Amino acid sequence: MEKxxxxxxxxxLRNACEGSLGTLRWVRMDWQHGGALTGVSxxxxxxxxxPVFVKFPVPGRELRWTRHFQGCDTQRLVPRxxxxxxxxxxxxxxxxxxxxxxxxxxxxQWAPGNLKKTAETAANxxxxxxxxxxxxxxxxxxxxxxxxxxxxxxxxxxxxDHDRWVAEVGHAARWWKSIIALWRSREPIEWIHGDxxxxxxMQRDDGSICLVDLxxxxxxxxxxxxxxxxxxxxxxxxxxxxxDPVGSMMACRERxxxxxxxxVMELAAARRILLAATTPAFLAHEGSRIHLDACLNELTxxxxxxxxxxPSSL
Numbered sequence: 001m002e003k004x005x006x007x008x009x010x011x012x013l014r015n016a017c018e019g020s021l022g023t024l025r026w027v028r029m030d031w032q033h034g035g036a037l038t039g040v041s042x043x044x045x046x047x048x049x050x051p052v053f054v055k056f057p058v059p060g061r062e063l064r065w066t067r068h069f070q071g072c073d074t075q076r077l078v079p080r081x082x083x084x085x086x087x088x089x090x091x092x093x094x095x096x097x098x099x100x101x102x103x104x105x106x107x108x109q110w111a112p113g114n115l116k117k118t119a120e121t122a123a124n125x126x127x128x129x130x131x132x133x134x135x136x137x138x139x140x141x142x143x144x145x146x147x148x149x150x151x152x153x154x155x156x157x158x159x160x161d162h163d164r165w166v167a168e169v170g171h172a173a174r175w176w177k178s179i180i181a182l183w184r185s186r187e188p189i190e191w192i193h194g195d196x197x198x199x200x201x202m203q204r205d206d207g208s209i210c211l212v213d214l215x216x217x218x219x220x221x222x223x224x225x226x227x228x229x230x231x232x233x234x235x236x237x238x239x240x241x242x243x244d245p246v247g248s249m250m251a252c253r254e255r256x257x258x259x260x261x262x263x264v265m266e267l268a269a270a271r272r273i274l275l276a277a278t279t280p281a282f283l284a285h286e287g288s289r290i291h292l293d294a295c296l297n298e299l300t301x302x303x304x305x306x307x308x309x310x311p312s313s314l
Contacts, residue, residue: 006037006056012089013054017097020044020083024054043082043097051102052082056095058215060086063094065129065214072128077121078210079202101210107198110236115229115243118201121209122193122225123252129191129217130258138189138219143180143274147173149281159280160289161296168299172277175306183270186221188261194218196225197232221261222249227271234276234294266309272302 006026014021022042039054058066063086069078080099088095106114150169159165172179193200194216202210226249233239246268250260261267276299279286286292
């Protein structure tokens, strides 16, 4: 959204906030993507004056879940919501006035414990959503087509370690049907964050972590959150060894009384193979040498596990 449009809607926003919103300064944060702008301001209520972010437009899903997770305020899993709405004046534009957490996201600078703390916060998010009925199906990615795209990409592009890529993708193709079938059978299905990475995690001054950008909350298996978080650190295996987002999330879910489901190790291996093997299909977005090397190494490791353990038939 352009700043001029945002400014034109400021009177409607102030009316909606009933005079509680201070002077607004519209910015686009270094880590922010998409069409929304962020306004920096203060919000005054009976408890005092609070630094806030104002964000619009936001998807209806983000508005819904930001409101819902306020009910878990003892954990403070998401930024505190001071005000919100689904329209501004005569416009169907959802908006949020949120606690302004100081500093940058955890992804801006690595620190030990970042993966573990983010994984545990996500587990608490899962717990807070456990009683919300699942009202739509889980995501069904077209992994068959993605493998075809991967093979086509390898035939058209000369990647670093190209021969090894061809060999490992060919190895994965031998197991592709059973890997996909296992992953599609995953249970339990519950609400997950859907876009869990360190750029969507903020740390408050007291050390607590909150998760932002809830537009991708969707039905899925908790491993989807854990392995997305893990995947973005494949190029730094030492971070995974020290923090282990999958193990951290699993342990936290157990403490919270959540079901982790059967065949977790097999499902994790299947997901790693699917993600790593199809990386060449996304060279325009994931074509850096460091990332390609990390995905290739992960593919090799996951395939070794798969071929050794021979997951049982479905």
